[in-house]
Amino acid sequence: MSLSAKDLKELYRIILLIRRFEETAFEMALQGAYDNYHGGMGQEANPAGVCYGLRQTDRTMITHRGLGVLIARGVSVKDIFAGLYAKEESPTRGRIPVYHMAEPNLGVLGGTSMVGSVIPLAVGSALATRLEGKDDVTVSFFGDGAVNRGDFHEGVNLASVRKLPIVFFCENNFYAKSVPLAESTAGGSIVARAESYGIPGECIDGNDVIAVHETVQTAIARARAGEGPTLIECETYRWTPHSTAGDREFARTEEELVQWKAKCPVLRLEKQLLKEGHMTEELLHTVDEAIKKEVTEAVSFAEGAPYAAADVAFENVYV
Amino acid sequence: MTIMTYAQALNGAHSIAMKDDPLVFAIGQDIGSYGGYYGVTAGLLETFGKERVLDTPISEIAITGASVGAAVVGTRPILEIGFVDFVGTCWDQIFNQAAKFCYMSGGQARVPMVIRMACGAGLAYGVHHSQSLEAWFTHIPGLKVVMPSTPIDAKGLLLSAIEDDNPVIFLEHKFLYNQQGEVPDGPYRIPIGKAHIARKGKDVTIVAWSRAVHWALATAEELANDGIDCEVVDLRTLSPLDEATVAHSVEKTGRVVVCHEACLTGGFGAEIVARVTEKFFDSLEAPPVRVAAPDIPVPSSRPLENEYLRPERRLSDAVRNLNAVSHRRI
Numbered sequence: 001m002s003l004s005a006k007d008l009k010e011l012y013r014i015i016l017l018i019r020r021f022e023e024t025a026f027e028m029a030l031q032g033a034y035d036n037y038h039g040g041m042g043q044e045a046n047p048a049g050v051c052y053g054l055r056q057t058d059r060t061m062i063t064h065r066g067l068g069v070l071i072a073r074g075v076s077v078k079d080i081f082a083g084l085y086a087k088e089e090s091p092t093r094g095r096i097p098v099y100h101m102a103e104p105n106l107g108v109l110g111g112t113s114m115v116g117s118v119i120p121l122a123v124g125s126a127l128a129t130r131l132e133g134k135d136d137v138t139v140s141f142f143g144d145g146a147v148n149r150g151d152f153h154e155g156v157n158l159a160s161v162r163k164l165p166i167v168f169f170c171e172n173n174f175y176a177k178s179v180p181l182a183e184s185t186a187g188g189s190i191v192a193r194a195e196s197y198g199i200p201g202e203c204i205d206g207n208d209v210i211a212v213h214e215t216v217q218t219a220i221a222r223a224r225a226g227e228g229p230t231l232i233e234c235e236t237y238r239w240t241p242h243s244t245a246g247d248r249e250f251a252r253t254e255e256e257l258v259q260w261k262a263k264c265p266v267l268r269l270e271k272q273l274l275k276e277g278h279m280t281e282e283l284l285h286t287v288d289e290a291i292k293k294e295v296t297e298a299v300s301f302a303e304g305a306p307y308a309a310a311d312v313a314f315e316n317v318y319v
Numbered sequence: 320m321t322i323m324t325y326a327q328a329l330n331g332a333h334s335i336a337m338k339d340d341p342l343v344f345a346i347g348q349d350i351g352s353y354g355g356y357y358g359v360t361a362g363l364l365e366t367f368g369k370e371r372v373l374d375t376p377i378s379e380i381a382i383t384g385a386s387v388g389a390a391v392v393g394t395r396p397i398l399e400i401g402f403v404d405f406v407g408t409c410w411d412q413i414f415n416q417a418a419k420f421c422y423m424s425g426g427q428a429r430v431p432m433v434i435r436m437a438c439g440a441g442l443a444y445g446v447h448h449s450q451s452l453e454a455w456f457t458h459i460p461g462l463k464v465v466m467p468s469t470p471i472d473a474k475g476l477l478l479s480a481i482e483d484d485n486p487v488i489f490l491e492h493k494f495l496y497n498q499q500g501e502v503p504d505g506p507y508r509i510p511i512g513k514a515h516i517a518r519k520g521k522d523v524t525i526v527a528w529s530r531a532v533h534w535a536l537a538t539a540e541e542l543a544n545d546g547i548d549c550e551v552v553d554l555r556t557l558s559p560l561d562e563a564t565v566a567h568s569v570e571k572t573g574r575v576v577v578c579h580e581a582c583l584t585g586g587f588g589a590e591i592v593a594r595v596t597e598k599f600f601d602s603l604e605a606p607p608v609r610v611a612a613p614d615i616p617v618p619s620s621r622p623l624e625n626e627y628l629r630p631e632r633r634l635s636d637a638v639r640n641l642n643a644v645s646h647r648r649i
Binding site for chain 1: 341342344370371373375376378379380381382383384385386387388389390391392393394396411412415416420421422423424425426427428429460461463484485
């Protein structure tokens with residue numbers, strides 16, 4: 001299931017779109033356009049690599065650092081910026097943080113604010129798939145901070161004993177907000193926990209979008225075939241603070257950031273595309289210009305869009 | 320009609336719903352061959368198999384979250400949490416996830432699930448198996464809260480709860496599981512959000528739910544001998560509250576006592592009294608009264624537990640005293 005030149009070009013467009021989105025979303029938060037942003041810059045290979053090749057009926061949930069997943073599943077940056085600005089035009093209608101945005105028609109079930117609480121929800125989605133007799137797969141995104149929650153342990157255990165069609169995808173960026181992995185996670189390894197739950201585990205370079213894609217595709221094939229869950233640990237790094245809301249950096253150092261920036265997931269794919277002759281500098285530039293225009297237009301749209309009328313706050317409390 | 324227990328009536332509702340709709344499934348600890356803590360799911364495993372009657376690990380977070388996730392994508396889970404006292408272990412999945420998904424998704428996602436939990440004291444089960452925590456759930460917009468008092472209501476309300484597209488908290492009183500009553504054999508629904516006049520009367524309104532309805536009815540019989548005619552309103556559903564039925568009764572009697580097994584402070588009785596006072600003050604001939612358990616954990620020994628259950632014994636005097644008061648248009 002290796003990626004064709006066409007696939008690689010599309011993957012590049014997606015990862016670059018996520019990068020340009022992240023840059024702008026972070027910058028606009030710093031400018032005070034909205035209260036806060038939990039940036040995912042540096043981790044773009046994860047949403048892009050995981051979601052590329054998913055069926056529309058496969059399901060994912062997002063995390064508080066998960067807006068790249070929305071983009072990779074086909075939600076427009078216009079809708080997402082409208083969500084960040086909390087305007088009515090967004091699927092959130094401005095009533096909830098954008099990190100909870102749901103687009104069920106695109107396979108996005110939503111997200112939550114409690115780290116890891118999406119894991120049992122994703123397990124339930126996988127449970128339902130089997131009850132419905134379908135072979136769709138659910139991918140549960142979470143960060144390294146989630147693996148010490150009961151939600152993780154209970155969810156992975158339940159999925160394993162019932163051999164559910166789910167992929168547990170951990171974006172390990174080595175810090176749960178300010179606390180380093182070594183100080184929070186016993187045993188020192190996330191992927192090692194797979195063995196204790198009797199499921200396969202893979203630890204991969206999370207800045208290599210092709211490796212991410214291929215590893216996830218293998219896990220998805222297992223899940224579709226009824227062979228149960230897989231735990232994938234993806235090592236990566238966020239380039240920005242936990243959030244823009246005045247978060248201080250304690251353990252993270254400038255040296256560490258420089259080292260990780262040298263492993264930029266976007267540049268890495270770009271270099272490969274050039275080297276293999278799939279793209280030219282000129283073509284890369286054209287793609288980038290189109291993406292920048294899309295992002296700029298999305299911001300203008302969101303800025304100009306109206307807030308929802310007061311009565312919207314009262315809708316959908318019950319069906 | 321068949322004479323059956325509250326537990327059997329609930330079992331019948333499961334069978335009907337699961338036969339009708341292949342997307343309805345039961346999930347919980349020991350609900351399979353064991354049949355649930357109180358036998359409510361007895362025999363379902365044999366009829367519907369392991370894929371639809373899921374015996375789970377002791378993982379309340381996972382099974383509650385998984386039920387929410389499964390409901391969001393279109394199935395209809397009936398989750399059993401053996402005791403409402405255990406709800407703290409999975410509370411996040413209920414009040415942050417189940418209750419808010421519809422709102423968060425702008426109505427695109429629904430959470431058609433039922434969470435069945437046993438509540439209440441009377442069996443000397445102690446502090447972690449005897450509480451009445453219904454007020455917690457009523458405080459959360461997005462949840463419906465149902466508390467049947469009889470076998471016939473248990474079946475009809477559970478069928479409505481399973482078919483409801485919202486998350487429904489279904490609280491069953493453990494003291495009532497063996498109570499018998501006539502129950503229609505086939506499917507029928509009792510609407511959620513509608514209270515029931517369990518006894519008509521003109522002097523004093525007693526508002527109650529779950530087991531306290533039986534205390535109210537016994538009290539009403541006792542006081543009828545003394546010429547006090549009580550009307551008993553069985554709320555059946557706490558959220559959404561059938562304010563109209565309560566108001567109609569209070570307008571008629573001018574006197575209201577709310578009786579519940581939960582502790583007094585922050586109990587749902589406070590909400591009823593507040594609403595009646597705010598909106599129907601002019602109908603009142605006397606100040607509303609709450610008869611509730613004392614603010615203590617539920618103790619274990621029979622005599623001590625009996626102290627907790629004092630509303631049963633105090634209701635009669637409370638109604639009698641209230642009936643003697645008249646402050647009309649004070």
